[in-house]
Structures are given as C-alpha cells and as structure tokens.
Amino acid sequence: TQLLEQSPQFLSIxxxxxxxxxxxxxxxxxxxxxxxxEPGEGPVLLVTVVTGGxxxxxKRLTFQFGDARKDSSLHITAAQPGDTGLYLCAxxxxxxxxxxxxxxxxxxxxx
Amino acid sequence: xxxxTQTPRYLIKTRGQQVxxxxxxxxxxxxxxxxxxxxxxxxxxxxxxxxxxQRNKGNFPGRFSGRQFSNSRSEMNVSTLExxxxxxxxxxxxxxxxxxxxxxPGTRLTVL
Numbered sequence: 001t002q003l004l005e006q007s008p009q010f011l012s013i014x015x016x017x018x019x020x021x022x023x024x025x026x027x028x029x030x031x032x033x034x035x036x037x038e039p040g041e042g043p044v045l046l047v048t049v050v051t052g053g054x055x056x057x058x059k060r061l062t063f064q065f066g067d068a069r070k071d072s073s074l075h076i077t078a079a080q081p082g083d084t085g086l087y088l089c090a091x092x093x094x095x096x097x098x099x100x101x102x103x104x105x106x107x108x109x110x111x
Numbered sequence: 112x113x114x115x116t117q118t119p120r121y122l123i124k125t126r127g128q129q130v131x132x133x134x135x136x137x138x139x140x141x142x143x144x145x146x147x148x149x150x151x152x153x154x155x156x157x158x159x160x161x162x163x164x165q166r167n168k169g170n171f172p173g174r175f176s177g178r179q180f181s182n183s184r185s186e187m188n189v190s191t192l193e194x195x196x197x198x199x200x201x202x203x204x205x206x207x208x209x210x211x212x213x214x215x216p217g218t219r220l221t222v223l
Contacts, residue, residue, distance in 0.1 A: 045213060
C-alpha cells in the first residue's frame with residue numbers, strides 16, 4: 001500500500017495547457033516536498049511546504065499543502081515542453097523520519 | 112555551495128560481484144540517505160546515516176550496507192549482486208533540523 005497516493009500517473013498535454021498533480025494520504029505529514037526528475041538524473045527540489053493551508057508559487061508552478069497536512073497539489077499554468085519530466089511528492093511523517101515518496105507523475109508537454 | 116556528488120555515475124558489474132558507491136553531501140549537511148530507484152518500484156529508501164551511525168533502515172536484505180565517515184561522506188556497498196539490483200542509486204543529504212533532502216545525480220548500476 002502506497003502511503004502517498006500520487007495522481008495521475010501519466011499526463012500528456014499540449015503546450016499552453018494547465019494541469020494539476022495530486023498527492024494524497026490518510027496520514028499527517030510534518031512537511032512535504034515536490035521534486036522534478038529528468039531521465040538518468042537525481043530529483044531536483046522544487047519546494048518544501050510545512051504549514052497546513054500553505055500556498056507557494058514558483059513562476060508558473062503553484063504548490064498547496066492541505067489544511068490538515070494530509071494532501072498537496074502542484075498546479076502548472078501554461079505548461080511548456082521544458083516542464084516535461086517526472087514529478088515526485090515526498091512527505092516526512094515526523095521530523096527527522098525517513099521521507100515517503102509517491103509513485104510519481106510522468107508529464108509530457110508537446111509543442 | 113556545491114551540491115551532492117556521487118561517484119561513479121555509471122557502473123557495470125556481473126552477478127555475484129560486489130560494488131561500492133560513494134556520496135559526498137552538501138557542505139554542512141550531516142545526514143545522508145540512500146535510495147534505490149527502479150521503473151517498477153519507484154524510489155525506495157535504503158538507509159540514513161548521521162554522526163556515523165545508521166539511524167533509519169528500509170526493507171532491503173543484508174547484502175545492502177552502508178557507512179558514514181567523520182566528514183559526513185558516505186559509502187554504500189552491495190554484495191553478491193543479483194540482476195534485480197540493477198537500478199539508479201541515489202544519495203541525498205539534509206541539514207539536521209530540517210526534512211528537506213537534496214539529491215545527487217545518482218549512480219546507474221547495471222548487473223549482467
């Protein structure tokens with residue numbers, strides 16, 4: 001059983017479209033991170049959210065942490081081919097505990 | 112600051128051999144974690160070290176082991192390699208007092 005359910009698994013969209021990736025759990029997390037990974041490379045940190053209800057923006061990317069700290073979403077506005085990659089969410093259930101990863105969302109943005 | 116570095120980047124071994132992978136964390140980061148990533152299983156946690164002691168461990172057989180040195184650099188060892196050990200092995204470091212992990216580029220291990 002995946003502790004962090006990430007959806008959708010795959011997403012293929014046209015350049016300029018908007019999209020949202022979801023990360024859900026029945027567990028509470030002390031913090032949640034989003035990463036983007038390209039083939040053959042390590043995940044690159046996009047953002048860390050720690051406060052319930054927190055919203056963070058990174059250019060065209062908007063990250064939200066649920067009020068109860070059990071879920072998170074990543075919204076991309078006007079997707080570009082450079083956004084193509086594997087998006088991973090990861091949560092820490094308690095401070096200092098190991099990170100739990102979602103299965104990932106493979107995003108392909110076609111020009 | 113320089114990021115997390117891992118060596119080697121690519122490795123080809125045969126079944127039954129052993130392998131040692133190396134990781135240098137970001138300067139000042141004392142915690143180092145190791146992960147295995149495969150297409151079928153995703154990212155799976157192997158273990159975490161800080162202060163030269165293993166603090167957390169995932170569900171991997173004893174063939175997978177690690178250690179950390181006084182300068183926080185870490186090594187991971189896999190003995191008696193199996194075909195299923197082919198994967199991208201990722202190292203991540205974090206500052207104590209935070210949860211955010213920063214990943215290295217990984218070592219691609221292929222077992223023939």
